[in-house]
């Protein structure tokens with residue numbers, strides 16, 4: 001296998017996705033490369049890919065839910081570039097629109113964004129108060145308090161569903177300080193986490209997290225928090241797929257995760273094998289995912305980082321010639337948020353369904369932002385940022401304003417879990433080098449740990465547990 005070239009932007013991509021196992025990815029990767037060269041053998045190869053997938057899944061079923069990450073895209077795309085296949089030969093001569101976008105979807109050509117909008121948002125006047133979140137107290141402003149008696153809320157090794165990307169202690173992190181912090185709002189107290197009470201709230205219900213790998217981290221945190229009081233034979237988890245379901249029999253309840261990094265339909269909807277460098281989305285198709293989440297009783301959404309990787313392509317459902325429009329990430333995210341918002345506005349009855357939106361999870365990619373003239377990132381960071389006003393460049397303000405604007409019309413239906421400011425302080429909480437990496441690290445990388453640190457995701461136990469304590473507060 002060719003050595004992988006990893007630019008910093010590609011590295012961000014790598015970190016954004018997750019994986020079942022290196023071997024699975026490599027199998028799949030080889031298959032995909034062959035597939036690209038021999039399109040005509042698709043049915044045979046598809047069967048083969050499926051077979052290999054099953055075998056790999058069995059071989060690498062690490063007993064727990066494992067996530068799916070790989071840079072497959074770069075192998076494939078690099079090989080295409082190297083053999084300089086002209087664009088036209090990669091597109092069937094009689095282009096016909098695929099029914100569903102997948103990683104092989106292509107644009108026949110790309111034009112500038114026309115300014116077109118998807119559906120209309122239902123502009124109903126908002127009556128009443130924002131649900132759940134007491135106006136008397138802002139739970140999101142306050143400070144972190146070192147408290148090694150109340151936290152961590154579970155032990156890393158006690159959670160059978162822990163992900164190898166997030167199990168920092170297991171992967172060699174020597175300092176455990178990041179586990180011992182609780183969040184203290186300025187003018188009030190958070191409810192103490194009570195696992196029995198949480199299960200009572202979930203009895204007979206479906207709780208579903210929908211979004212990207214950050215939201216998946218919060219979901220893993222949630223099932224780690226919840227599983228301790230359920231006997232092993234009374235809980236189960238479905239095989240890893242776009243929708244993964246944790247089930248607790250005696251409560252007749254599920255805690256689920258749906259991979260939908262752009263919220264609307266896109267060519268990145270396969271959690272195993274998604275395409276990152278050319279993101280194509282259908283801004284008018286939220287229903288593909290909504291059909292999976294519409295039956296859930298409690299929904300927790302996020303989306304952000306996938307919109308921060310440059311322009312995205314729009315393929316409207318009515319477009320039959322494969323002509324995409326290109327739009328900048330923020331514009332694309334706004335279209336997706338509007339499509340999502342219009343679904344919420346017309347489908348959510350707040351008396352029956354709770355909907356939460358989790359704001360931007362900050363990154364800590366440049367230590368100069370909290371320590372001028374330094375040149376690192378989150379690697380080796382063991383302390384918290386104490387400047388209350390600290391705001392890193394990774395948390396894009398125009399995006400925050402857009403999200404706030406879209407959510408403002410939904411305040412009776414959607415509760416915001418505004419984690420951004422409180423999470424900004426936690427430069428100590430990222431895995432950095434203490435996680436499983438799927439790509440082979442070169443000697444140069446190994447000699448410079450900061451160069452391959454993950455400063456995007458969060459160690460568990462850790463910061464996402466506190467996001468879940470906030471969710472518990474508002475449920």
Ligand SMILES: *[C@@H]1O[C@H](CO)[C@@H](O)[C@H](O)[C@H]1NC(C)=O
Pocket residue numbers: 094096
């Ligand atoms: C596309 O072209 C192939 C052969 O070139 C033909 O068999 C197929 O029917 C065509 N499909 C459509 C939708 O025209």
Ligand SMILES: *[C@@H]1O[C@H](CO)[C@@H](O)[C@H](O)[C@H]1NC(C)=O
Pocket residue numbers: 148149
């Ligand atoms: C908690 O932290 C204090 C101060 O660092 C330390 O003395 C104590 O041993 C710790 N307790 C536990 C249970 O880790």
Ligand SMILES: *[C@@H]1O[C@H](CO)[C@@H](O)[C@H](O)[C@H]1NC(C)=O
Pocket residue numbers: 152153154155158
């Ligand atoms: C974690 O493990 C330690 C030692 O094994 C134990 O003292 C502690 O109570 C455990 N914490 C939780 C939350 O289970």
Ligand SMILES: *[C@@H]1O[C@H](CO)[C@@H](O)[C@H](O)[C@H]1NC(C)=O
Pocket residue numbers: 194195196197200
């Ligand atoms: C946790 O919640 C349960 C059920 O609501 C309650 O009976 C129990 O006393 C609570 N435990 C604590 C420590 O508050």
Ligand SMILES: *[C@@H]1O[C@H](CO)[C@@H](O)[C@H](O)[C@H]1NC(C)=O
Pocket residue numbers: 204205206252
């Ligand atoms: C379990 O919960 C589902 C809703 O999630 C409900 O339809 C079903 O009737 C419940 N079953 C029992 C035995 O309570």
Ligand SMILES: *[C@@H]1O[C@H](CO)[C@@H](O)[C@H](O)[C@H]1NC(C)=O
Pocket residue numbers: 359400401403404407416418420421
């Ligand atoms: C979240 O809080 C920040 C300030 O900490 C604010 O700028 C932002 O608008 C808030 N976002 C939403 C969606 O309320």
Ligand SMILES: *[C@@H]1O[C@H](CO)[C@@H](O)[C@H](O)[C@H]1NC(C)=O
Pocket residue numbers: 121123124125405406409
């Ligand atoms: C919110 O609703 C108002 C009218 O109630 C409308 O003018 C505005 O465009 C809506 N904003 C968004 C972001 O949908």
